[in-house]
Amino acid sequence: MAFFDIKGLVNPLSTLKQFGNKPHTVEYPKKHKETAARYRGLHFNDLEACIGCGNCSTICMNEAIDMITLADIEGKGGDSGLRPRVDNGRCCWCALCVEVCPTGSLNLTKEYNYVTKDADAFLWTPGVDNPEGKDNLSFTSDTNTSLSLFSRVPMPEMDGKERVKSFAETMLYYTEEAAREEASRCISCSLCTEVCPDHMHIPEYINAIAQGEDEDAIRIIYDNNPLGEMCGKVCTRRCEDVCALEVRGEAVAIRWLKEYAVGRASTAEMLQEIVSPDIQAPNGKKVGIIGAGPAGLTAGYYLALKGFDVTIYEGHEYAGGMVMYGIPKYRLPMDSLNKQIDYMKNIGVKIEFNTYVGKDISFEKIYEENDAMFVGVGFQKPYDIGIDGEKAIGVIPAVSLLFDVNNGSTPDVGNKVVVIGGGNVAIDGARVSRRLGADVTIMYRRRVADMPADWEEIEGAEHESVEIMPQTIPVEIISDANNRVKAIKYLKAEMVSDGKGGRPRPVPIEGSETIMECSTVIGAIGQEADYDFIPDEFRNKMEFKWGKMLVNDDLQTAIPKIFAGGDAVNNTADAISAIADGFNAVKSIEKFLMK
Amino acid sequence: MMKREKATTLYLGPQHPGITGNMMVKLKVEGDTIVNSTTHVGYLHRGFEKLMERRNWLQSFTIVCRICVPEPDPNEENYARAVEEIEGREVPERAQWIRTLVLELARIGTYLLWFAGQSGSAGLYTMGQWSIGDRDYVLDLFEELTGGRVYHMYIWPGGVRRDLPEGFEAKVLQTMDYLEKRLIQYDKLMFDNTIFQKRAMGVGWIDPEKAIEWGVVGAPLRAAGIASDVRKDDPYEVYDQLDFEMGHATTSDVWGRAQVRRFELEQSINLVRQIIEKMPKGEYYNRIPNPMKWVVPAGDAYVKTESARGEFGYYVVSDGTNKPRRVHIKGPAYVHAMTLLEDMLKGANVSDVSFIMNSLGTCPPEIER
Numbered sequence: 001m002a003f004f005d006i007k008g009l010v011n012p013l014s015t016l017k018q019f020g021n022k023p024h025t026v027e028y029p030k031k032h033k034e035t036a037a038r039y040r041g042l043h044f045n046d047l048e049a050c051i052g053c054g055n056c057s058t059i060c061m062n063e064a065i066d067m068i069t070l071a072d073i074e075g076k077g078g079d080s081g082l083r084p085r086v087d088n089g090r091c092c093w094c095a096l097c098v099e100v101c102p103t104g105s106l107n108l109t110k111e112y113n114y115v116t117k118d119a120d121a122f123l124w125t126p127g128v129d130n131p132e133g134k135d136n137l138s139f140t141s142d143t144n145t146s147l148s149l150f151s152r153v154p155m156p157e158m159d160g161k162e163r164v165k166s167f168a169e170t171m172l173y174y175t176e177e178a179a180r181e182e183a184s185r186c187i188s189c190s191l192c193t194e195v196c197p198d199h200m201h202i203p204e205y206i207n208a209i210a211q212g213e214d215e216d217a218i219r220i221i222y223d224n225n226p227l228g229e230m231c232g233k234v235c236t237r238r239c240e241d242v243c244a245l246e247v248r249g250e251a252v253a254i255r256w257l258k259e260y261a262v263g264r265a266s267t268a269e270m271l272q273e274i275v276s277p278d279i280q281a282p283n284g285k286k287v288g289i290i291g292a293g294p295a296g297l298t299a300g301y302y303l304a305l306k307g308f309d310v311t312i313y314e315g316h317e318y319a320g321g322m323v324m325y326g327i328p329k330y331r332l333p334m335d336s337l338n339k340q341i342d343y344m345k346n347i348g349v350k351i352e353f354n355t356y357v358g359k360d361i362s363f364e365k366i367y368e369e370n371d372a373m374f375v376g377v378g379f380q381k382p383y384d385i386g387i388d389g390e391k392a393i394g395v396i397p398a399v400s401l402l403f404d405v406n407n408g409s410t411p412d413v414g415n416k417v418v419v420i421g422g423g424n425v426a427i428d429g430a431r432v433s434r435r436l437g438a439d440v441t442i443m444y445r446r447r448v449a450d451m452p453a454d455w456e457e458i459e460g461a462e463h464e465s466v467e468i469m470p471q472t473i474p475v476e477i478i479s480d481a482n483n484r485v486k487a488i489k490y491l492k493a494e495m496v497s498d499g500k501g502g503r504p505r506p507v508p509i510e511g512s513e514t515i516m517e518c519s520t521v522i523g524a525i526g527q528e529a530d531y532d533f534i535p536d537e538f539r540n541k542m543e544f545k546w547g548k549m550l551v552n553d554d555l556q557t558a559i560p561k562i563f564a565g566g567d568a569v570n571n572t573a574d575a576i577s578a579i580a581d582g583f584n585a586v587k588s589i590e591k592f593l594m595k
Numbered sequence: 596m597m598k599r600e601k602a603t604t605l606y607l608g609p610q611h612p613g614i615t616g617n618m619m620v621k622l623k624v625e626g627d628t629i630v631n632s633t634t635h636v637g638y639l640h641r642g643f644e645k646l647m648e649r650r651n652w653l654q655s656f657t658i659v660c661r662i663c664v665p666e667p668d669p670n671e672e673n674y675a676r677a678v679e680e681i682e683g684r685e686v687p688e689r690a691q692w693i694r695t696l697v698l699e700l701a702r703i704g705t706y707l708l709w710f711a712g713q714s715g716s717a718g719l720y721t722m723g724q725w726s727i728g729d730r731d732y733v734l735d736l737f738e739e740l741t742g743g744r745v746y747h748m749y750i751w752p753g754g755v756r757r758d759l760p761e762g763f764e765a766k767v768l769q770t771m772d773y774l775e776k777r778l779i780q781y782d783k784l785m786f787d788n789t790i791f792q793k794r795a796m797g798v799g800w801i802d803p804e805k806a807i808e809w810g811v812v813g814a815p816l817r818a819a820g821i822a823s824d825v826r827k828d829d830p831y832e833v834y835d836q837l838d839f840e841m842g843h844a845t846t847s848d849v850w851g852r853a854q855v856r857r858f859e860l861e862q863s864i865n866l867v868r869q870i871i872e873k874m875p876k877g878e879y880y881n882r883i884p885n886p887m888k889w890v891v892p893a894g895d896a897y898v899k900t901e902s903a904r905g906e907f908g909y910y911v912v913s914d915g916t917n918k919p920r921r922v923h924i925k926g927p928a929y930v931h932a933m934t935l936l937e938d939m940l941k942g943a944n945v946s947d948v949s950f951i952m953n954s955l956g957t958c959p960p961e962i963e964r
Contacts, residue, residue: 008789015721015784024728036735037760038742059886061654094657094748099756100886108742139742145757147653147886184888210888 035138040093041112043086043126044133047073049105052080053189053244055148056097056106064090065097070128077195078242088114089122095139099147102187102244108139143248150249153182155256160463164434167329167405170460171233171256179260183210185245186252192239197572198225198580202239202254209257215274217261222275224583226301227294227340227575230323232259233332236424236454236574268342279347280307285593288313288370290357290533293321294575295376295566297341298582299589300349306590310349313366315356317407322378322567323575325403326425328432358533367538367561372589375534375549375557376566376582379527379573385420389477390523394485398429398524405432413438414519418488420444420474421524422451427458429522430466439465441516443472443490445506471495473508477521487517529568538562554588555581563589602630605945609638613716613949616959618932620952624945632940634933640963647922652678652752653886655919660746662924662960665708668701669902670909671750674922676831677911678752680896687878688833690754695832696870697740697750698900699863700767703774704733705903706860709956713853714785716949717794722784729777732770739763754880764871771864778861786857795850799939799951803847810930813905814859815955818844818851825901836873839866849954856903890917904928904956926961933962 026033035041052075057065067082075081084097084106095108106126111133116122126133143150156172163170174182188203196202201220208217221228235255243251265271285308289296292314300310318324319341323332345351355361367373382397384390396411398419404411417433419426422444430440442461444451448470451458461468469490476489491513493506528547531539542557543550548571549557549564556563565581567573608619617638623631643662647655659674660667672694679686686694707730711723734744739760741749749756785791801811803819816823824841826834839862842855883889893915899908905927914920932955939951 005789005792008787008792011783011787012719012790014780024731036739036742038740038757039738040742055887059654061650061657092657092746093743094746095742096653096657096886147883149882149885184885187885187887207888211890 035110035112037138039110039112039138040095040108041110041136041138042088042108042114042130042133043084043091043097043124044107044109044130044137045084045125045127046105046134047083047127049103049247050083050127051078051103051105051191051244051247052082053102053187053191054080054082054084055100055102055187055189055244056084058188059096059100061094061096062090062092064088064092068125070125075194077238078191080189080191080194083125083127085123085125087123089119096147098139098141099145100187101141101146102148102189102249103247104141104143104146107137107141109133109136110138111136146248148187148245148249149185150245152185152250152253153178155253157460157463160465163330164464167435169333170330173263174253174256174260179209179257180212182253183207183257186210187244189244191242191244192254195238195242197238197570197574197577198583200225200239205261206252206254206257209261214261214264218265218271218274221258221262222277225576225579226298226344227323227579228258229262229336229340230294230320230332231576231579232256232262233336234323234327235576238576262340266339268339268346271339271343272346275343277305277347279305282309283307283594285309285372286311286370287372287374287589287593288366289374289376290363290366291315291321291376291378291566292319292341292351293376293378293566293578294323295378295578295582295585296321296374297344297349298579299374299376299565299585300351300582301344301347302583302586303589304344304348306586308589308593311370312349312351313355313357313361314351314353315360317353319351319353321376322380325406326399326428327406328402328428329406330431330435331428356533358535363533363535363538371561371593373562374582374585374589375562375564375568376578377529377531377533377568378578379529379567381528381530382523383526383528385474385521385523385525387474387476389479390521392477392479392483392485394479394519395477395521395523398425398522399527401429401432401522405436410436412436413522415439416518417441417520417522418443418474418516418518419522419524421526422446422453423524423526424453424457425527426522426524427453427461427466429524431461431464433520433522434464434466438520439467441467441469441518443469443474443488445471445473445493446504447471447495450503471506473506474521475513478515485518485521487515488521489513489515531568554591555585556588556592560592563592601625607948608635611949613952615712615949615952615957618957618959618962620936620940620948622940622945622948627945629940629943629945629948632937634937636933636959636962639959641960643960643964644922644924647919649918651886651917652889652891652919653883655922656751657748659924660748662926662964663902663958664745664960665958666701666705666903667746668697668750669900669907670924671747672698672832673898673900673907673909674911675750675752676898677896677909678891680898681894681911681913682752682891684753684883685881686754687881688875689758689877690879690881691832692870692874693755693759693879694750695834695837696767696867696874697747697755698832699866699870700733700736702863702903703860703867704730704737706856706863707733709856709903709953710781710785712953713849713950714791716953717791719785719788719791722781725777725784726781729774732773736763736767736770739766751883753883754878756880758879764874767867767871771867775861775864778857782857786853792850794947794950795848795853795954796846797848797850798947799849799852799943799954801847801935801939803845806847809935811905811935812927812930813901813903813956814842814852814855815847815931816905817842818855819847820845825899825906829899831898831900833870837866837869849950852954888917890915891919902927904958905931924961924964926958926964927956928958928961931955932957932959
């Protein structure tokens with residue numbers, strides 16, 4: 001290379017050819033560059049769709065997101081009422097918050113310009129501070145790209161045809177592997193804890209299961225629920241209705257996971273060893289409990305742990321109340337329930353079986369001999385169906401049928417059963433009748449979607465070939481000369497809106513009258529409590545309203561020594577609410593006696 | 596006897612425009628000649644490795660890209676591959692092709708940025724403006740693919756975050772055609788330029804005998820006549836299914852290194868075309884478990900890639916929890932810009948400091964992770 005290399009001097013001058021070419025740069029701020037379809041700009045949150053689960057805040061590796069309350073958003077079941085606020089000064093636009101948002105409400109927009117002198121103004125509540133962001137969504141996450149796991153691990157079940165041959169448990173339950181996988185879907189948002197009547201520590205025990213610490217899970221469950229396995233099998237699980245994953249997918253199987261955890265302890269002794277509760281020394285106070293149902297058992301268990309001398313008076317041969325006598329054994333087997341109750345007995349809860357208060361022992365005696373009383377009697381008296389002909393032989397309330405079957409007898413229901421009602425008890429009655437060898441039809445006034453029964457129960461009934469006739473109103477039970485049920489007359493109904501956006505109601509269609517032959521009619525339209533065991537002098541001092549016992553916030557009746565809980569007190573009338581009442585009554589009784 | 600000039604101490608950086616990133620070189624100069632040099636780092640320490648020990652496995656993925664601004668993707672790829680190796684997680688075939696595409700696009704973008712640095716430090720500013728402008732077309736592609744221009748956060752354990760958007764392949768090919776044409780103009784402006792030739796030839800010599808001993812990697816090693824490229828020596832992703840050549844020079848000076856990069860830029864353009872042509876259809880992501888509960892089994896893995904600056908390695912250790920126990924990052928700059936640079940600057944002209952630094956592809960954040 002010579003010093004005067006002509007090429008080396010001339011070639012760089014080729015730059016001059018660029019004169020007059022269109023510039024590559026954008027003439028900002030006259031023009032703005034169009035961002036790409038996936039551009040990760042400022043956040044936007046759909047405040048209506050957001051449920052305040054806080055997952056965005058948890059995943060944010062810069063801790064740029066905190067959850068705040070907003071003036072016009074109130075918390076409700078399944079919505080914490082909190083909304084994310086983003087510190088744009090810390091955000092790195094990784095969009096992990098978008099990827100883990102279970103509802104898909106949080107997204108990133110095309111906007112990237114934000115200039116202010118005020119450092120505090122970098123704190124944004126997406127959706128509030130940039131409502132226009134709604135039309136500028138850019139980086140979003142659908143159910144395919146989301147990191148939330150929307151599909152539930154399927155629960156193995158016995159085949160429908162096999163099931164109806166016996167009262168064996170229909171659910172085969174999770175294996176260890178399946179439970180770990182299902183548990184690992186939980187995002188620990190705690191929305192479930194809020195709606196659980198007992199406020200069980202759901203994310204905590206699910207986390208323990210996910211980590212393979214099953215014994216920890218049992219201890220966490222036993223912190224405020226001594227009937228965890230029972231709940232794991234039959235709970236009404238409002239927790240799952242509000243699961244954050246339910247919004248766009250399937251809720252975490254909270255109930256089955258609880259079953260899995262407590263099921264690891266196969267005997268009462270194992271349970272005691274694992275829970276190894278701290279039992280306080282006797283404090284000299286006595287508490288009498290009426291009814292060994294979920295409320296009474298729960299109160300008894302936690303009172304015994306606190307050193308109280310507890311005796312439960314139970315009218316029947318076995319403890320468990322409605323979960324023992326009202327729930328079929330294919331859902332809740334006897335040995336499972338007994339395991340949990342035996343453990344309670346082992347730690348010092350005394351249960352007097354076959355002791356019906358008012359007959360075998362007087363209410364006054366219990367009142368006199370104890371420092372406090374807890375009444376957890378539940379709903380046992382069924383409502384009448386309320387149609388003509390219901391006094392015929394072969395018309396039986398579902399709870400009576402369930403009681404008989406659970407007590408070991410096999411009633412003759414004939415070959416065709418009609419069940420009236422749409423709740424869990426109706427489904428139980430229907431599925432039990434299938435096992436007794438009958439064809440079963442459920443008549444329900446409204447649509448299937450309106451049925452108060454658990455969807456898994458409805459599905460179970462369908463698998464067992466139970467026919468469900470929605471929008472059907474029974475009007476008369478027809479009997480033969482011997483006053484035995486022969487048939488049922490019913491009308492079809494159409495759903496009519498009330499015009500105010502409320503629940504549509506069924507209106508009978510004229511001329512739709514039909515008669516269906518049947519051998520038994522089972523009524524399952526609700527139960528109420530029976531207070532005959534309470535003597536008048538007490539009953540007059542206590543307060544009742546619409547069949548419920550009235551109590552104060554401490555579950556205390558108008559007679560200070562008497563506390564009450566369970567179906568006869570709360571409005572939800574299910575096992576978990578009864579457990580919650582039992583648990584809360586312990587705190588109140590302790591406060592009352594140990595002050 | 597020649598009269599010794601009095602030595603002066605000169606502090607170059609950390610904010611000097613000729614210094615790549617924030618670091619400082621303390622020079623002892625006599626006249627224009629450097630008699631001694633000491634590198635000082637620590638201006639850019641953000642503690643990435645430690646931060647990851649306090650973040651879960653998924654959160655950590657958003658940190659690694661920040662270790663190198665010009666070329667974040669080898670970090671993402673390395674981290675993802677290390678985690679996958681410990682976990683035994685399969686990566687769908689398409690994801691491996693997309694990852695290779697991203698890595699090659701990143702290489703092109705980085706070489707374009709290097710063009711700017713190398714020519715800028717020789718005073719050829721037009722060249723720098725062109726190549727930085729052209730790099731933006733590559734960033735446009737990244738924006739379209741990943742949603743981010745500089746920090747892509749796109750390659751994550753299990754695959755990649757999103758599939759290619761519609762019509763992306765055509766846009767990539769269009770950009771490649773454009774860049775290929777531009778290379779001819781770059782040649783005229785830079786490689787044919789007498790000024791650049793005179794500045795680059797014989798400057799910043801690395802003794803090929805000692806290169807391996809010192810730990811020199813990447814273009815500087817290949818320019819010293821030693822054929823070494825992780826893509827060839829220890830192929831990862833789908834490099835074993837692609838046809839390309841390593842850059843090669845024997846002069847072991849700035850000129851040689853520039854030649855190597857110029858050649859490899861062309862090779863990368865070609866590689867991108869091959870990838871687009873051969874990429875199979877299918878899944879792009881093998882979903883990780885719930886990130887909040889994701890536990891990686893105990894174990895460790897060392898993985899490496901050939902970044903635009905040389906061999907880039909990640910050593911990741913898991914103790915079986917939801918966070919990395921240790922992540923150790925080995926970037927080429929640790930050797931190039933610390934020990935090697937000190938030695939190379941002895942006897943060099945003071946005006947060549949940033950010129951030499953650029954030829955080594957210095958990136959201080961790799962030194963102080």
